[in-house]
Amino acid sequence: MTILVRPRALEDFKVREFQLLIDGRWVDGSSGASIERKSPGHGVVVSRYQAATKADAERAIAAARRAFDTGTWCRMTGAERSNILLKAAELIAARSDELAYLDCIESGKPISQAKAELGGAVDIWRYAAALGRDLHGESYNTLGEGTLGVVLREAIGVVSIITPWNFPFLIVSQKLPFALAAGCTAVVKPSELTSGSTLVLGEILMEAGVPAGVVNIVTGTGAEVGAPMTVHPDVDMVSFTGSTLVGKLTMANAAQTLKKVSLELGGKNPQIVFPDAELDDFIDAAVFGAYFNAGECCNAGSRLIIHRDIADDVVARIAAHSAKVKVGDPLDPQTKVGAIITPEHLAKIDGYVRNAATGGANISHGGEPLELGMGQFMSPTILSAVQPDMAVAREEVFGPVLSVLTFETLDEAVRIANSIDYGLSAGVWSRDFDTCLTIGRQVRAGTIWMNTFMDGASELPFGGYKQSGIGRELGRHAVEDYTETKTLNMHLGRRKVVWAS
Numbered sequence: 001m002t003i004l005v006r007p008r009a010l011e012d013f014k015v016r017e018f019q020l021l022i023d024g025r026w027v028d029g030s031s032g033a034s035i036e037r038k039s040p041g042h043g044v045v046v047s048r049y050q051a052a053t054k055a056d057a058e059r060a061i062a063a064a065r066r067a068f069d070t071g072t073w074c075r076m077t078g079a080e081r082s083n084i085l086l087k088a089a090e091l092i093a094a095r096s097d098e099l100a101y102l103d104c105i106e107s108g109k110p111i112s113q114a115k116a117e118l119g120g121a122v123d124i125w126r127y128a129a130a131l132g133r134d135l136h137g138e139s140y141n142t143l144g145e146g147t148l149g150v151v152l153r154e155a156i157g158v159v160s161i162i163t164p165w166n167f168p169f170l171i172v173s174q175k176l177p178f179a180l181a182a183g184c185t186a187v188v189k190p191s192e193l194t195s196g197s198t199l200v201l202g203e204i205l206m207e208a209g210v211p212a213g214v215v216n217i218v219t220g221t222g223a224e225v226g227a228p229m230t231v232h233p234d235v236d237m238v239s240f241t242g243s244t245l246v247g248k249l250t251m252a253n254a255a256q257t258l259k260k261v262s263l264e265l266g267g268k269n270p271q272i273v274f275p276d277a278e279l280d281d282f283i284d285a286a287v288f289g290a291y292f293n294a295g296e297c298c299n300a301g302s303r304l305i306i307h308r309d310i311a312d313d314v315v316a317r318i319a320a321h322s323a324k325v326k327v328g329d330p331l332d333p334q335t336k337v338g339a340i341i342t343p344e345h346l347a348k349i350d351g352y353v354r355n356a357a358t359g360g361a362n363i364s365h366g367g368e369p370l371e372l373g374m375g376q377f378m379s380p381t382i383l384s385a386v387q388p389d390m391a392v393a394r395e396e397v398f399g400p401v402l403s404v405l406t407f408e409t410l411d412e413a414v415r416i417a418n419s420i421d422y423g424l425s426a427g428v429w430s431r432d433f434d435t436c437l438t439i440g441r442q443v444r445a446g447t448i449w450m451n452t453f454m455d456g457a458s459e460l461p462f463g464g465y466k467q468s469g470i471g472r473e474l475g476r477h478a479v480e481d482y483t484e485t486k487t488l489n490m491h492l493g494r495r496k497v498v499w500a501s
């Protein structure tokens with residue numbers, strides 16, 4: 001059984017209307033068309049964004065290029081930029097209820113979680129502001145009496161930032177403040193399903209004192225607006241978070257002009273659990289890892305790799321714990337699993353479950369969409385007896401679906417963990433230090449959690465191995481990623497003529 005929180009109708013709701021932010025001004029898109037967003041939990045239109053065109057994207061890129069080339073932002077001191085970013089952080093904190101509400105009703109995520117994400121985002125803006133003041137290069141005073149080498153870090157230029165729908169405000173906050181701290185200008189395209197909070201961020205940045213043209217925000221589809229942002233010659237770098245499929249397309253597009261790319265893509269993250277683990281802690285983390293954000297999470301712990309000796313017991317306990325998870329109205333503070341982003345995506349999740357069951361997996365919990373009178377919801381689902389070659393064991397389901405596999409030896413666990421194309425994150429559970437560290441060193445993933453799962457900190461780099469991406473966000477790497485390296489090779493005194501005399 002699943003505990004259901006039936007959604008209440010949004011009464012007296014006023015649809016929010018948004019424009020584009022180009023060169024410091026709020027403008028309509030050139031097509032006059034708009035995109036309507038329905039709340040996934042309530043089935044009614046809540047936001048209306050401009051359906052921008054390629055021409056709008058190009059105007060935004062031109063504004064970002066001008067702002068970069070005239071130096072209004074990149075020639076400020078690090079301290080000046082940092083102060084503006086700190087002001088932005090305070091304004092985000094002040095408007096965090098409004099931003100969390102928008103993320104909640106546009107994406108279907110629970111309101112309590114959306115508020116926590118806003119808290120995390122404020123911390124990232126503050127952290128990026130601090131890093132911006134400390135961005136520096138290197139010097140070489142060891143190259144001989146006549147030579148001094150200085151390695152500068154310079155802002156890379158105009159950055160296209162393209163984000164997905166699953167963490168609308170958090171993901172733009174993992175990119176934009178670092179790009180700004182480095183001195184870059186940006187064109188930002190949020191997902192066409194969840195653009196609201198990114199557009200409010202535009203208001204905040206203007207109020208904080210970010211000069212016109214430094215941040216431009218265009219809304220619309222990937223094909224119409226995103227693609228031009230990845231090919232345009234005036235763009236120096238593309239920072240993309242989304243599916244591996246579109247990530248590959250983005251890299252191919254960017255290759256036409258050899259832009260730098262930073263890609264945060266999909267994951268199919270294993271949690272490996274040994275018999276000596278603290279099982280009560282693990283059971284809760286397994287449920288959290290699989291169902292957090294309705295499983296619509298690149299970091300979802302969607303593959304459990306359990307030691308055969310404890311598998312039956314652990315699956316039964318996870319099923320019992322899953323039954324306590326409250327599913328339903330994203331606006332209810334009790335809800336832990338909200339709505340699924342679109343009806344089409346719900347059908348895709350359901351298809352994965354049906355195919356797995358047909359292929360021999362057991363449904364140990366849930367297994368079906370839930371009918372709550374409005375919106376679209378999926379029951380937390382456990383699939384056991386999953387084989388490593390099944391689609392649910394290898395592909396990103398992006399729903400609250402946990403696939404359980406088993407192992408006997410540590411080597412086998414590592415082999416199963418590493419047997420797929422993704423390498424974003426992984427968890428290992430054991431009280432034995434050697435076991436944790438061996439798994440930590442042998443599993444090919446950008447983050448390994450030991451006796452915990454999906455904890456994060458602004459200081460810790462995040463990103464993927466293999467087809468989970470290229471580059472790292474957060475941590476020091478984040479700001480450095482948005483820079484070019486320039487060598488100043490300086491000669492002291494007269495240069496001896498030695499080459500042709």
Ligand code: NAD
Pocket residue numbers: 162163164165166167171189190191192220221222223225226227228230241242243244246247249250264265266267297298396398424464468469
């Ligand atoms: P998506 O790839 O469909 O879309 C992501 C963004 O790219 C959207 O803004 C979309 O409009 C845009 N886009 C689509 N086609 C484009 C094109 N041809 N050119 C340029 N832009 C284009 O992904 P999604 O469905 O919005 O998000 C879910 C995916 O994001 C999942 O695969 C998930 O794992 C991944 N994700 C990864 C991370 C991470 O940090 N690794 C974080 C969150 C989400």
